[in-house]
Amino acid sequence: MQITPLNPEDPLSLGDFELLGRIGQGGMGQVFLGESPGGEPAAVKVIKPSVVDSESRQRFAQEIEVLKTIWGPRIAAFLxxxxxxxxxxxxxEHVDGPDLARHVKTHGPLPSVLTAALGAVLAEALSAVHTQGLLHRDLKPANVLLGPNGPKIIDFGLAAFTESHVSLTAPHQVVGTPICMAPEQAAGVKPLTSAVDVYALGALLLFAATGHYPHEAATPYMVFHLVTDPGTAPDLSGAPGELLPLLTGMLAQAAGDRPSLTDVVQQCRSVIEAQGMKIAQARRRLTTHTAGQWHKAAPANDSPTLPQPAPTTAAPDTDTAPKTDTALDTDSAPAAQDTPVPPVSSAPAPSPTVVETVPGLTSPAAQDSPDLAPPARRDPSEDSPREHPAPGRPPTASRRPKEGTPTLRHSLQARRTAERLRAAYAAKAPF
Structure with a gap:
């Protein structure tokens, strides 16, 4: 989803983060592009005011506590x-790159060796998450971002402690996205095991290699029926022959028939080595392939840039970039399959599916990476390199400014951009 300007009612800052634009939304919240005082870009998720109640706050607090326990080089860091x-x-952490669904839609499926490299990277990352006593439970192409330093997993809003006696969902409530959901998860079996993430990873890798999912139908409820039907085998058409044994095992109907994540890593290595390549080489080629295609049309830039608004009646600003927007469409395909069952509240956004009961807060599929257009010219204040935090650093505690404290503007370029966007909205506003 392309980056869009802030609406008049949007906050200008949250905690220490200045908000620069919108990068997506979900049924329960909005996601903004933010910037820390030190210039670090961030994806800032906010619950919509219309759904802020004690239940949504409790679920949001649970999501925060879960994220504080998750770390690793392939996980978007908690800030x-x-x-x-x-x-x-x-x-x-804001990851500058498209999600896997968007990449495959735009550039087509990945070659088998790069699909295997992706499988090894993500299986290893999920294994570390499982070691921390957690499951993702909603792994799908939209939740894997292909950044300049390799793929990263986002949106742990449905993650649950595997040994916890406190469930994040009510009895008989099924949460997740049907196109990548394991049969036992779709059937509401509890407790869930690590096998649900193995199945989801298998569905994701099938999509990466072929552009389609194991089960597709006109509606999410029909997908649920196909997933839970033991007589309906997953559609593996188009999958490369060298990946078929791996995908067949990962998408097995019975959880006990699926390989462990350690086995998945080893099978992916075997596919790569059979083609005369080392795993490290394949991982580098994966990043070069995805990042190269994403940034081919524009030079790399170290900071996200908002699309420029249309010219207004105000005097032209000769010290700003041309007002152009080169962002691409981000809808993932097939649309009907990657759109989960809408919650009872009729929220419009692609958030995880909740069936049979009204959901609590779910993480929006809003962290789909924006397509960021680099500026034509840079402000001198932006010329110095930025420091990036280590992937495994401890979470940074949020600090809210005291009442009456002036809001900091962290870069001259951000301030000018915000002023232009507000002027553009004011010119078009009916009031």
Whole structure:
């Protein structure tokens, strides 16, 4: 989803993060592009004011506590949060790149060796998450971002402690996205095991290699029926022969018939080595392939840039970039399959499916990476390199400014952009 300007009613800052634009939304919240005082870009998720209640705050607080326990080089880092704020918010690392669904739609399926490299990377990352006593439970192409340093997993809003006696969902409630959901998860079996993430990873790899999912139908409910039907085998058409044994095992109907994540890594290595390549080489080629195609049309830039608004009647600003927008469409295909069952509240966004009961707060599929257009010219203040935090650093506690404290503007370029966007909206506003 392309980056869009802030609406007049949007906050200008949350905690220490200045908000620069919108990068997506879900049924229960909005995600903004933010910037820390040091210039670090962040994806800042906010619960919509219309759904802020004690239940949504509790679920949001649970999501924050889960994210604080997750770390690793393939996981988007937790940067800060405040579940008690008037508008509860959560900030995570912003990954400059498309999600897997968008990449495959735009550039086509990955070659088998790169699909195997992706499988090894993600299986290893999920294995580390499982070691921390957690399951993802909603792994899908939209939740894997292909950044300049390799793929990263996002959106652990449905993650649950595997040994916890406190469930994040009510009895008979099924949460997840049907196109990548394991049969036992779709059937509401509890407790879930690590096999659900193995199945989801298999569905994701099938999509990466072929552009389609194991089960597709006109509606999400029909997909649920296909997934849970033991007599309906997953559609593996188009899958490369060298990946068929791996995908067949990962998409097995019975959880006990699926390989462990350690086995998945080894099978992916075997596919790569059979083609005369080392695993490290394949991983580098994967990143070069995805990042190269994503940034082919424009030079790399170290900071996200908002699309420029249309010219207004105000005097032209000769010290700003041309007002152009080169963002691409981000809808993932097939649309009907990657759109989960809408919650009872009729929220319009692609959030995880909740069936049979009204959901609590779910993480929006809104962290789909924006297509960021680099500026034509840079402000001198942006010339110095930025420091990036280590992937495994401890979470940074959020700090809210005291009442009456002036809001900091962290870069001259951000301030000018915000002023132009507000002017453009004011010119078009009916009031």
């Amino acid at each position: 800060g949060a405040d579940a008690e704020a008037e508008q509860p918010w959560l900030a995570t």
